[in-house]
Amino acid sequence: MPFHQFTQCYNHTPGDKPFNESDLASFALGVSAPGLIAAIMAFLSGANVLGFIIVAIQYAVTITAIANEWLFHRLCCVTGDQCAVGTVEAPPKINPLLGSFDNDQFFDIRLMPHRHNDEYKGPNTAISASLPGPSLDGLTEFTAENDIFLDGFQGDLLKPFFTDLPYDPVDSDCPVIDFGEVAKGTKVTRCTLHCEAEGNFWAEMKATAAAQALAVGAGAAAGAAGGAAAGCAIGAIFCGIGCLIGAIIGAIAGGLGGAAAGAYLGASAAFNSDPGDVNDANVGDDPLGQLVNGDQVVVFGTHVYDGFHQGWHEIHPLKAIIKVADPKLAMALPYVEWDPNFPISDTGPGGLSAGDMRKGLASPTFTAAAKNTKNDWCQLLREAFTPATIHTQGQPENRWTIHPAVDGCSTDGSPLPPPPIR
Amino acid sequence: MNSFLNGLKKFFSALVNVLTLLLTIFPQLLRFLRGLRRAAHRCFRKPDRGGCCLDLPPTVHLRADPMLYSQFWLMSQGLAVTWDNPDIQIYDMIGNPVAPVGLIPDQDYQVVVRIWNNSYGAPAAGLGVDLSFIHIGIGNTHFPIGITTANLGVKGSAHCPAFAKFIWHTPAEKGHYCLLAQLIWSDDANPNNNLGQKNTLVGETHSPALFAFTITNDATVARRFELEADMYAIPELPRCPDATPLSTTHAATTEGRYAESQRRWAAALLKQAYGMFPVAPDWKVTISPQAFGLAPNGSQDVNVSIERTSGKFIGAQPFNIHGFAAPPNGPRKLVGGVTLYVQGA
Numbered sequence: 001m002p003f004h005q006f007t008q009c010y011n012h013t014p015g016d017k018p019f020n021e022s023d024l025a026s027f028a029l030g031v032s033a034p035g036l037i038a039a040i041m042a043f044l045s046g047a048n049v050l051g052f053i054i055v056a057i058q059y060a061v062t063i064t065a066i067a068n069e070w071l072f073h074r075l076c077c078v079t080g081d082q083c084a085v086g087t088v089e090a091p092p093k094i095n096p097l098l099g100s101f102d103n104d105q106f107f108d109i110r111l112m113p114h115r116h117n118d119e120y121k122g123p124n125t126a127i128s129a130s131l132p133g134p135s136l137d138g139l140t141e142f143t144a145e146n147d148i149f150l151d152g153f154q155g156d157l158l159k160p161f162f163t164d165l166p167y168d169p170v171d172s173d174c175p176v177i178d179f180g181e182v183a184k185g186t187k188v189t190r191c192t193l194h195c196e197a198e199g200n201f202w203a204e205m206k207a208t209a210a211a212q213a214l215a216v217g218a219g220a221a222a223g224a225a226g227g228a229a230a231g232c233a234i235g236a237i238f239c240g241i242g243c244l245i246g247a248i249i250g251a252i253a254g255g256l257g258g259a260a261a262g263a264y265l266g267a268s269a270a271f272n273s274d275p276g277d278v279n280d281a282n283v284g285d286d287p288l289g290q291l292v293n294g295d296q297v298v299v300f301g302t303h304v305y306d307g308f309h310q311g312w313h314e315i316h317p318l319k320a321i322i323k324v325a326d327p328k329l330a331m332a333l334p335y336v337e338w339d340p341n342f343p344i345s346d347t348g349p350g351g352l353s354a355g356d357m358r359k360g361l362a363s364p365t366f367t368a369a370a371k372n373t374k375n376d377w378c379q380l381l382r383e384a385f386t387p388a389t390i391h392t393q394g395q396p397e398n399r400w401t402i403h404p405a406v407d408g409c410s411t412d413g414s415p416l417p418p419p420p421i422r
Numbered sequence: 423m424n425s426f427l428n429g430l431k432k433f434f435s436a437l438v439n440v441l442t443l444l445l446t447i448f449p450q451l452l453r454f455l456r457g458l459r460r461a462a463h464r465c466f467r468k469p470d471r472g473g474c475c476l477d478l479p480p481t482v483h484l485r486a487d488p489m490l491y492s493q494f495w496l497m498s499q500g501l502a503v504t505w506d507n508p509d510i511q512i513y514d515m516i517g518n519p520v521a522p523v524g525l526i527p528d529q530d531y532q533v534v535v536r537i538w539n540n541s542y543g544a545p546a547a548g549l550g551v552d553l554s555f556i557h558i559g560i561g562n563t564h565f566p567i568g569i570t571t572a573n574l575g576v577k578g579s580a581h582c583p584a585f586a587k588f589i590w591h592t593p594a595e596k597g598h599y600c601l602l603a604q605l606i607w608s609d610d611a612n613p614n615n616n617l618g619q620k621n622t623l624v625g626e627t628h629s630p631a632l633f634a635f636t637i638t639n640d641a642t643v644a645r646r647f648e649l650e651a652d653m654y655a656i657p658e659l660p661r662c663p664d665a666t667p668l669s670t671t672h673a674a675t676t677e678g679r680y681a682e683s684q685r686r687w688a689a690a691l692l693k694q695a696y697g698m699f700p701v702a703p704d705w706k707v708t709i710s711p712q713a714f715g716l717a718p719n720g721s722q723d724v725n726v727s728i729e730r731t732s733g734k735f736i737g738a739q740p741f742n743i744h745g746f747a748a749p750p751n752g753p754r755k756l757v758g759g760v761t762l763y764v765q766g767a
């Protein structure tokens with residue numbers, strides 16, 4: 001399948017801690033310590049060339065170590081590949097720090113059949129006390145079956161799985177916060193499913209670490225030389241020793257600046273390393289179009305715990321996202337969303353009664369409709385990713401492009417039979 | 423402190439990684455420089471991830487392409503077509519296949535529509551299938567038969583092709599029917615290959631075979647109609663190569679799906695382009711009238727006679743009559759057609 005995957009989730013064992021945002025600085029310092037000490041010693045002893053070589057090597061080592069953690073020690077495997085049906089919520093803001101040094105594309109979906117107002121406005125009570133809420137409008141609490149964590153349906157994808165890893169409420173990276181529906185600083189339990197389509201930034205950073213190190217080393221050396229010369233010239237204006245002091249300050253500043261410039265070039269190259277591949281694309285004659293807030297979709301990908309943040313489950317990598325049928329067209333498999341205020345005289349999608357729509361998952365009919373839609377979609381989507389299907393797709397009789405009767409072939413030389421009665 | 427020590431521990435394994443990378447420093451440099459060139463092209467702006475909408479790559483944002491044998495789509499691409507649609511079949515109520523000609527009025531029949539998916543990655547659950555018919559000679563009005571749904575899997579899966587079954591009660595008035603199957607899918611990679619028609623007539627060759635049908639201008643402007651005949655029939659399928667099957671990966675690495683698709687279109691156009699199947703010299707097809715103008719909602723009866731000019735004929739020979747229409751100063755476009763089967767005793 002053409003999706004991109006650079007990360008690999010790992011099997012978490014008790015006591016292990018996945019790579020986390022709060023540990024990033026000290027981890028980077030730890031991995032950089034040997035090179036930093038060696039470089040300082042080299043510069044102090046006057047072996048400047050050796051010092052710059054050490055800086056370059058250490059840069060590559062640090063980048064490689066962080067990339068290894070990011071790619072292979074951040075995501076804990078939960079329940080393998082999973083499929084979910086839901087509604088796209090507004091794209092969350094881009095994370096600071098490493099989040100902004102990443103070209104993953106991400107968004108959240110609200111799981112079917114929940115309303116936006118089912119989302120929590122604080123730490124939820126579903127896990128601690130098996131009680132619904134607190135929902136945004138307070139109406140979910142009247143039918144506990146419609147609480148996202150208690151729905152016994154797709155909400156299971158979000159519920160805590162590891163007992164020794166945190167699932168802390170968040171005060172950022174959550175739709176109700178991004179929409180400004182709770183006061184700033186309020187901590188809420190995440191209850192939307194985060195999905196990430198992987199970019200290649202960290203894989204590329206790792207793959208070209210040695211080349212980037214050359215840029216950083218050369219940048220540092222050039223910056224230091226230029227900085228020393230400039231510092232000396234400026235310092236000499238004041239007094240004789242000013243040249244020396246200025247040169248030292250200038251060399252340090254220039255070296256750091258040069259190294260930063262080299263690193264910036266390296267990161268820019270990695271950000272722009274993926275040219276895209278039309279041959280991988282889902283070739284179509286119409287523009288692919290964008291996904292927007294409110295689009296109803298089905299997603300498929302690996303169900304993981306993302307340890308880099310406060311701890312939540314997500315689909316990573318996202319392997320497929322498909323828009324479900326337009327609600328106006330969906331007849332047998334409607335996307336359903338319960339509504340405690342559904343007009344009593346109206347009929348819901350798929351012929352659901354107003355009573356069913358108002359009860360949501362407390363109504364067996366409504367629950368059956370929701371499960372039917374999810375199961376049919378997910379069965380077909382899972383089937384697309386099975387080794388058997390992928391193998392069959394490579395067979396000559398499935399390589400047709402125009403129509404099987406026009407550019408197909410037959411395994412037994414017989415013509416394409418008419419559609420049979422079943 | 424733990425993470426500092428953890429980082430320190432990772433120093434040596436990362437150093438080994440870097441030393442290994444040094445073996446490929448030249449390819450890396452090339453890759454790095456290519457990335458830099460692309461970055462410079464974009465003025466060192468990072469790919470935008472903000473804004474209102476998600477621009478997901480086509481590697482993950484997948485669209486199904488539900489399709490059936492669609493004459494309008496195929497001919498718009500320059501291919502010859504038959505109106506005897508291989509994806510629409512009529513059966514009587516005990517399951518015997520029947521031709522759309524000579525159906526008994528006021529009778530139940532079963533119609534099966536076969537649906538394919540041209541997508542390797544995206545299924546279509548709850549795909550709408552709308553079947554209707556045109557009662558030719560009764561003002562060419564569309565009559566609905568029904569709408570149903572089908573769950574269509576990806577190409578090559580157990581759920582592709584999918585089938586939609588209808589019960590059709592024929593009208594009490596005798597006539598000639600053209601069946602139309604329309605697939606309904608909102609996020610379709612190619613919405614132009616969703617309409618298929620089945621429209622056939624059968625006649626005996628006894629000097630000559632005669633056919634009659636009516637053409638109606640259902641546009642709101644006057645149009646000029648032109649009718650053209652050819653002898654295209656869906657070719658025998660070649661036997662699939664016995665060689666080790668291509669894996670999807672292999673196909674993608676050797677030429678890519680898009681290139682493979684382009685190659686197949688080019689090959690089909692070499693062998694099955696419209697215009698490559700003229701009426702053979704040993705047949706004579708007379709269409710009367712062959713060109714005419716029609717006011718909005720105007721109709722014209724058309725007679726077609728087909729006769730063998732040399733030798734005896736045994737079997738069934740299809741002739742396709744394609745109808746093209748053009749508004750004043752407008753482009754000519756395909757508006758429909760019929761496949762006439764001539765049977766030789």
